[in-house]
Amino acid sequence: MDHFLYRDGHLMAEDVAISHIAAAVGTPFYVYSAATLTRHYRLFSEALSPLPHQVCFAIKSLSNLAVLKLLGDLGAGMDVVSGGEYLRAKAAGVPGERIVFSGVGKTRDEMKLALTGGIRQFNVESEPELRALSEVAQSLGATAPITLRVNPDVDAKTHEKIATGKKENKFGIPISRARAIYAQAASLPGLQVVGIDVHIGSQLTDLAPFEAAFTKIAELTEALRADGHTISRLDLGGGLGIPYTRSNEAPPLPFDYGALIKRTLGHLGCEIEIEPGRLISGNSGLLVSQVIYVKEGEDRTFLIVDAAMNDLVRPSMYGAHHDIIPVTEPAPATPTQDYDVVGPVCETGDTFAKARALPHLAEGDLVAFRSAGAYGAVMASEYNTRPLVPEVLVQADHFAVIRARPSFDEILARDNIPEWL
Ligand SMILES: *Cc1c(COP(=O)(O)O)cnc(C)c1O
Numbered sequence: 384m385d386h387f388l389y390r391d392g393h394l395m396a397e398d399v400a401i402s403h404i405a406a407a408v409g410t411p412f413y414v415y416s417a418a419t420l421t422r423h424y425r426l427f428s429e430a431l432s433p434l435p436h437q438v439c440f441a442i443k444s445l446s447n448l449a450v451l452k453l454l455g456d457l458g459a460g461m462d463v464v465s466g467g468e469y470l471r472a473k474a475a476g477v478p479g480e481r482i483v484f485s486g487v488g489k490t491r492d493e494m495k496l497a498l499t500g501g502i503r504q505f506n507v508e509s510e511p512e513l514r515a516l517s518e519v520a521q522s523l524g525a526t527a528p529i530t531l532r533v534n535p536d537v538d539a540k541t542h543e544k545i546a547t548g549k550k551e552n553k554f555g556i557p558i559s560r561a562r563a564i565y566a567q568a569a570s571l572p573g574l575q576v577v578g579i580d581v582h583i584g585s586q587l588t589d590l591a592p593f594e595a596a597f598t599k600i601a602e603l604t605e606a607l608r609a610d611g612h613t614i615s616r617l618d619l620g621g622g623l624g625i626p627y628t629r630s631n632e633a634p635p636l637p638f639d640y641g642a643l644i645k646r647t648l649g650h651l652g653c654e655i656e657i658e659p660g661r662l663i664s665g666n667s668g669l670l671v672s673q674v675i676y677v678k679e680g681e682d683r684t685f686l687i688v689d690a691a692m693n694d695l696v697r698p699s700m701y702g703a704h705h706d707i708i709p710v711t712e713p714a715p716a717t718p719t720q721d722y723d724v725v726g727p728v729c730e731t732g733d734t735f736a737k738a739r740a741l742p743h744l745a746e747g748d749l750v751a752f753r754s755a756g757a758y759g760a761v762m763a764s765e766y767n768t769r770p771l772v773p774e775v776l777v778q779a780d781h782f783a784v785i786r787a788r789p790s791f792d793e794i795l796a797r798d799n800i801p802e803w804l
Contacts, residue, residue, distance in 0.1 A: 385666045386416040387753070389712040394751060398780040401671055401710045405749055408773060408784060410673040411690035413760045415445070415785075417453055417778035419667040423637075424457055427659055430641025434655050437503075439483050441621045441660030442468050444757040445668070449776050449785035451475035454663070460503065462621070462658035466493040473500055483618060483656065485532070485582070487512075487553055494519040494527070504528040506580040506618060508555055513568055520573030527573060530580040530618055531565060533558045533603065537595040539584030539622065542701050548583025548596060555581070558599060565607055576612050578653065579603060582620025585661060588634040590643055593622075597647040604651050617648055618656040625665040627704050627754050637662065661757040668756020670695050670772070671710065674748045675727065684722050686744060691726025692733040693766035695752060695759050699732040707735065710749035713742035724750075728767050760786075770794060 386397045394401045396414050404414060427438045439460035442451060446468060451461065452475040460481030461472040472482050479501020484493075487508045494516055497505070507513050507529050520527040534555035539546045547554045556564050568576050583596050597619065604614050624634040637659075644655060672690035679685075697703035707724055719740040726733040735752065744750065760774050773788040 385419045387419075387669055387751070392712045394708065394710045394712065396669070396777040396782070399777050399782050401669070401751060402749060404775055404777075404782055405671055405673070405710070408775060409788070410671055410749065411688075411694055412773045412775055412788075413668055413670055413755065414775045414777060414782070415447075415450060415664075415668045415756055417776060420450060420453060420663060421457060423659075423663040423667065424454055424459055426637040427641070427657060427663070428458070430637040431644065431655055431657070434645060434649055436655040436657070437481065439481070439503075439618075439656055439658045440663055441658045442471060443761060444660030445664035445759075446471050446761050447774050447776075447785050448475045449783070450664070451477065453776075455481075460656075462660075466490075466496050469493070469497050469500070469502075479503065483658070485580070485658070489516075491515055491519050495523065498523055498525045498527060502528070504530055504577055504616070504618070506530050506532045507568070508532045510556070510564060510567065513564070513571060513574065517571040517573045525573065526575050528575050528577045529568065530576075530578040530616065531556055531561065531568065532580040532582065533561050533600070535581055535583065535596045535599045537583055537592050537599075539587050539592045540589060541584045541586050541622075541624070544701055545585040546583070547585075548581070548592070558603065561603055562606060562610060565610065565612055569612060576614075578614050578616030578618060578656075579607070580618040580620065582618075582658065583622060585622050586624040587622045588624040590635045590639060593619075593640065594643055594647060597644065601648055601651065604648075604653070614651075615653055616656055617651070617653045618658065619644065619648075621658040621660050621662075623659055623662045625662055625754060625757075628706055663757075665754050665757035668754075668759060670705075670752040670755040670759060672750055672752070674744055674746055674750065676746060677744065680723075683738070684720065686722040686724045686741070686750075688724060688726060688735075688750060690735075690752070690772070691728040691767070691769060692730065693728060693764045693769050694726075694772040695735070695755055696762045696764075697758060698735045699730075700762075705735065705755060706753040707739060707741060708751050708753060709742055709744060710751055717742045728769070765794065768794065 532555040
C-alpha cells in the first residue's frame with residue numbers, strides 16, 4: 384500500500400498534487416512519501432515484536448539524508464555497504480550502535496572509519512577480511528564486533544543478478560565451513576563474535592527460500608554455541624519482494640515474514656536484526672516524467688519521455704517492470720493504446736516498456752513510474768550529461784526538494800582540463 388492516489392482527477396503524493404511539484408521542480412524528478420516510508424518501517428518492527436529486534440534499513444536502496452533522518456528518528460538502524468554509506472548514516476544522525484556494515488569488499492580505510500566512528504557490527508564475508516579487520520582493530524586498540532555472513536546455498540528464486548545465497552555467488556562463507564571459520568575468528572585478536580548473518584537475495588516473492596535459510600541458521604546457532612561461541616544476534620538480511628504490478632499475485636507480507644522468523648528462530652533467545660531495503664523504499668517513491676514527443680514508427684508508437692535509463696536503470700539493467708500511470712486520471716472506460724515508452728538516451732536499451740497499454744497521451748503530459756523508490760535515484764548516473772535527477776519528499780500537505788538538480792555549470796566544473804593541453 385502507498386500514498387500515491389488520484390483525488391479529483393489528479394495524482395497526489397499524500398496531500399500534494401504531483402502536477403504542483405512538477406511545476407515547481409521541473410521534470411524528471413523522484414518523489415517519496417514520508418507516510419509510506421513510515422508505514423513500511425513500522426510493519427517490519429511490529430512483525431518482529433515481541434522478539435528483541437533491530438530493523439536496519441538497507442540504505443543502498445535509497446540513501447538520501449532526509450529519508451535516513453526520517454527512518455532513523457523512528458528508531459531504524461542502517462545497513463551500510465561502503466564508507467560513503469556509513470558517513471551518510473552518521474550524517475543523518477543515526478548512532479554507530481545502530482549501524483551494521485555489510486559487503487564483500489570492505490577496505491581497511493572503511494573498517495577504520497567505522498571502528499573510529501562507532502559500529503554495531505561488521506558482517507564479515509571471508510577469511511582474508513577477518514584477518515584484515517583483526518589487524519585494523521588491533522592497530523586502533525579497538526575490538527570489532529562481528530558476525531560471519533554464511534552462504535546457505537539456497538535458491539532465492541529471484542533474478543540472477545540479485546540472487547546472493549547460492550554457492551556460486553560471491554557472497555559469504557560456505558555454511559559447510561562455518562564452524563572452522565568461526566573457530567578462526569575466535570582465535571584472532573581484536574574481534575568479538577556476536578552472531579550470524581545471512582542474506583540470500585533481493586525481490587523474493589516466496590517465503591520458502593527464507594524458511595530454508597533460517598532453518599539452516601537455527602541449526603548453525605546450536606552448533607556454534609556447542610563449540611563455545613556466543614551467538615546473541617541473528618542478522619537475517621533483507622530481500623522481501625514488493626508488488627511491481629497491481630495485477631501480480633501479492634508477495635508475502637512483512638507480518639508473515641515476521642511470523643516465519645519467530646517460528647524458525649524465536650526459541651533461540653537471540654536479538655533479531657533484519658535489513659530490508661526495497662520493501663521500505665520501493666513503493667514509497669515515484670519517478671515523474673513529461674512526454675516530450677509522441678513519435679509514430681512504422682509499426683508502433685513511441686512515447687518519448689524526459690526520463691531515461693540514466694535516471695531509472697532497472698528496466699534496462701534487469702528487464703524490470705514499472706507500472707506507468709498518467710498524472711491526470713483518465714476518465715473511466717478511456718480506451719488505451721499501445722506505446723513503447725522510451726527515454727532520450729542514445730541507446731536502444733533506453734526503453735522503459737514495450738507495447739504498454741496506456742490511455743492516449745500527448746506532448747507535455749505527465750506520467751509517473753510507480754515503485755521507483757528503491758534502486759532508482761541511487762543508481763542514477765549523468766550518462767549523456769543529463770543532470771542527476773532531483774529528489775522530493777512529501778509529508779502530508781507539504782513537500783521539500785531533498786536533493787536539487789545540479790546545474791550544468793556545476794556539472795562542467797567537476798571536470799578539469801590540465802594546463803598542458
Ligand atoms: C541489498 C542488500 C539488502 C537489501 O535488500 P532488499 O532486497 O532491498 O531488501 C540487505 N542486506 C544486504 C547485505 C544487501 O546486500
